[in-house]
Amino acid sequence: MIRANDALTVRFLRRRSTRHEDAGQLFGDLIKQNKIAPKHADLRKLLVRASAEKADYDYKGTAVGKDGAARWIREADRFIQIAKEILTA
Numbered sequence: 454m455i456r457a458n459d460a461l462t463v464r465f466l467r468r469r470s471t472r473h474e475d476a477g478q479l480f481g482d483l484i485k486q487n488k489i490a491p492k493h494a495d496l497r498k499l500l501v502r503a504s505a506e507k508a509d510y511d512y513k514g515t516a517v518g519k520d521g522a523a524r525w526i527r528e529a530d531r532f533i534q535i536a537k538e539i540l541t542a
Contacts, residue, residue: 477501
């Protein structure tokens with residue numbers, strides 16, 4: 454999701470996040486500048502949540518269960534599909 458977000462921000466803002474925590478902010482900038490439709494605003498919250506949980510998984514040793522992993526796969530797939538639609542429009 455973060456790489457898909459980077460593709461969006463590089464295309465429309467000519468910059469990408471340098472830290473995972475910045476991804477949500479830059480996505481918000483895309484919405485504020487009308488580069489992305491407001492109907493996709495919920496994806497910003499998803500990026501913020503993903504960044505926070507990534508740190509837990511990577512640095513704190515938090516385990517993810519089967520249901521949690523399946524949920525993240527669905528949400529990541531949704532984000533990537535919407536990013537593809539925006540980038541190919």
